[in-house]
Amino acid sequence: MIKFNVTDRYDISAGRSFMTNLLSLVAGLFMIGLVFLFLGVNPFYALFKIFSGSFGSFYGFKETLTKAIPLILIGSGLTLAFRAKFWNIGAEGQLLMGAIFAAWISLFLGDHLPSYIMVPLMFLAGFTGGALWGIIPAILKIRFSINEVISTLMLNYICADFLTMLIVGPWKGSTRFGFPGTDNFPDSAILGLISGSRIHYATFILSILCAVILCIVIYKTRFGYEARVVGENPDAGRYAGIDFLKTTLILMIISGGLAGLAGVGEVAGIHHYLGYPAAVSSGYGFTAIIVAWLAKLNPLLTLVSGIFFAGILVGGDAVQISLGLPAATVGIVNGILLICLIMGDYFLKNKITLTIAKP
C-alpha cells in the first residue's frame, strides 16, 4: 500500500522557492505542450513561436513591453490587496472605469487645455475612477460582510456594460459613421510614445515607479504592516486595534487606482478613443492576477512576471497568426500556468513523503 505523508515544511529557502516555481512553470509548459499536440500542432514549434514572437525580435520585445505596462501597474496593486487577503477580482472593471474617467476629461476639456496640464489631469481622473470603483466592494465587505470575490467580479460586468452604454449612447462620436465609440481624443490628451514603438513612456515610467513604491509601502510602512497583519489574521488585527475600514479603503484606493492608471494608458496611449470594453483592455485585469501570484505577492517581482506574461500574450498573437490557432489558446495557456503555480505552492509549503508499507 502506498501512503502519502503530508507535513508542514518549516524552513523555506529562497533557492527552494525559486526551483519550485521554475519546476511549476516547466510542468505548466509540458501540459500546454499536450494541448498543442491535441490541436495537431508540433508543441515544440508552437512554444518556440510563442517565445520567439515576444522576446526573439526587437519588434516583438517592444510589443511585449507595451503589454507589460498595464500588467505591472495592475499586478503590483493587486499584490497589496492580496497581501491583506482582499481578493480583488475586479481590476478589469477598475481599469475600465479609469479609462471612462480619462475619456471624459479628454473629450470635454481636451480642446481647451494644453498637454502638460491635460496628461496629469487624465492620470488623476483615471486613478480616481479606478479607486472609486475599488472602494465600493471595500465598503460592502467591511460594513455589510459581502464577499469581495463576488462583488468585485460582478462590478466588472456593470462597468463594462456602463461603458458600452456610453459609447453607443451619449458619447457616440460624430466621426464614427454610426459605429459605437467616442471620437478620437484631442491631441493634447494623447500620450507620447517611445519612437518606433507603441510604448507610452509616461505610463511605462509610472508602472516601474509604482512597483518600487509599493514594495516600500508593503515592507517598510505602518500601513503595509497593518495590511499584512489583517491579511494574516483578521482577529489579531482587531485585537491590535487596527481600523479595518480605513486599512481596506486605502488598499483598495491604491489597488483600484493603479488599475485605473492602466486604463488611462490603454485609451490615451494606444487606442486614442473609447471603444468596446474588450477592445480597451483584452483582459489585463484578469491576467494581472496571475502576474501578482507569480511574483509571490512581491510588487518588485511583478516587473519580471508582468513582462513574462506580456510575452505570452504577444506570443499568443504570433501563434494565432502563424499557426492558425484559435484566440482562446492564450487563455488556456494562462490558465494552465496559474493552476500549475498554485499547485507548486502546495508542494513548497508542505513536505510530501511517500512510504510503501507492506500490507
Place this chain on the structure above:
Amino acid sequence: MRGISKSFHGIPANQDISFSIESGEILGLLGENGAGKTTLMNILYGLYQPDAGEIRINDAPVRIHNPLESIALGIGMVHQHFMLIQNHSVLENIALSHKDTPFFFPTVKIREKIENFSASFDFNIDLTKKVWQLSAGEQQRVEIIKALLNGADLLILDEPTSVLTPQEIKELISILKEMKAKGHMVIFISHKLDEIMDICDRVLVLQKGKIAGSALTRDTDKISLARMMVGRDVVFNIQREKIVRGNQILSVEHLNVMGDKGLPVLKDISFEIFENEIFGVAGVSGNGQRELAEAVTGIRKAESGKIRINDRDITNTSPRHIYDQGVSHVPEERIRFGIAPGLFLYDNAILKQHHLKKFSKRYFLKYKDVKDHAKNLMDDFNVSAHSIHSQIRNLSGGNIQKLILGREISEKPQLLVASHPTYGLDIGATEFMRNHLLKLRKTGSAVLLFSEDLEEIFELCDRIAVIFDGEFMAILDSGDSRLNDIGLMMAGSKRI
C-alpha cells in the same frame, strides 16, 4: 503495548514505551504538555501508526489501522474536544456513531438500547435535547455513552476534567468507578496530580516521550509523581508577598455586554482593581469571561455601564485608545488573536505597539528598533526560536505565549488583562508566567486574571470573583474561608 516508538520530523514523540492494563483497572497517564501522552493514545486508537513496537489484546498481536478497527476491538476514546454535532439531538449523535444503526429511521431502535443502557449506569441525560443545549459535563457523558454502546472494554479519556466544574468532576468519577466495577478498563490522561491520585489505581508517568516511571497510587504521593513528571523538584507554592494595594486603576460599573449570539452574556457586573493587586476571575469557561476581557480591552461593545481607567471613561472607545491608556491584554486564544502566524517573530513582537513613537516615525516603521526590541524580548522572556526572522507559526505554543506576555508587559502597563495565561503550558513555563505576573503586581500594576485553574487563582490573587452565567456570585479576599464553597459558586448553586 510493547516497545512503541513514534517520531515526527525526526523528533521522537514516543520512545520504546511498554505498558499493560488489566480488566477493572483505571490507569492514569501523567505527563507535561508535549510528553507524548496524546500521541501514545492516538496510536492505540488507530489514528497514528507506530514506527516500531506492537499492540497486543488478550495476548494476541493486533495492528490497528484506523479508529473503526479499534472500535471493533473494544477501544473507545473521548477526546479533549468533543466530537459531537452541535445542532443534532443527543439521540441522533449517538445513532450516528453506533455501528448497528439501521439505515432507515435510525433513532427508533437506538433509543431503546440507550435507555436500557443508561439506566444501568445512571447517566442522566435527556435524549431529545440538542447538543448545544448541554453543559460540558453532559456532552462528555454523551461521548462516554457513545463509546460504551459500541462495546468499548477500554475507554481512553483525554484530559476529561479540563472543562468540568468540581461537581461535574465528582459525577464523572462516580461513573468511572461504576465502569470499573463492571470490569471495564479506563486510561485517564491528565497533567493534574490531584485527580490522578483520586481516580486511578496505577499511574504511568511520561517525560519527553519516554516512561519516567510507574507506580500504584496507593504506594506513592504527589511530590514523587511530580518529580517523575518534570525530572526535578517542584515548588508548589509561589511566595506571594504581602503588599498594600495602591490607587484604583480600573473601575467597572453595571456593565452589560451581549455575546456573539446577540444574547446578554454579562449582566450588571461591577468591580474595581487597584495598584499592586491581582484580581482573579474564577469560573468554568463560557460564563462570560471572554466577553468581560473583550469589553475591558475595547474589542467588544458594552451595551450599558461604565468602564474607567484612572478615572477616565474608556467605555466603547477603540482598542488602540484603551491600549494607549495603559491596558495590555494577553488574549484567551493566543493563536487566534495574539499573533499573525505567517509574519516574522519581530513583526509579531510589536503587534499592538507598532503605532507608538518608539517603533514608527510618521508613515514608516523603524524596523531596526523593532528588531532590537524583538531580540530583547527573546532574551528577557526565554523565547526559544531559531531567530527573530522565524515565522511565528513555527514556534511552540509555550514560546508564543511567552512572546505575547513579554510584548504585553514590556511597556509597563497600568492594567494587564490576562486570560488563561498558563493554559496548556508545562510546569516550567507556568512557573515563569506566574512569577512575571507577581512581578507586575510588585511594580505597581493591576492585573485582571481569568483562569479555570483554581490552584493558580488561589496562588496568585489578592481578591477572587467567581463568575457564573455572566454574573459575579461573590467577590472575596483570598484568605476568606467562604472560598471553600467555590465549586458550588462556580456551578451557580450558591451566591454570597
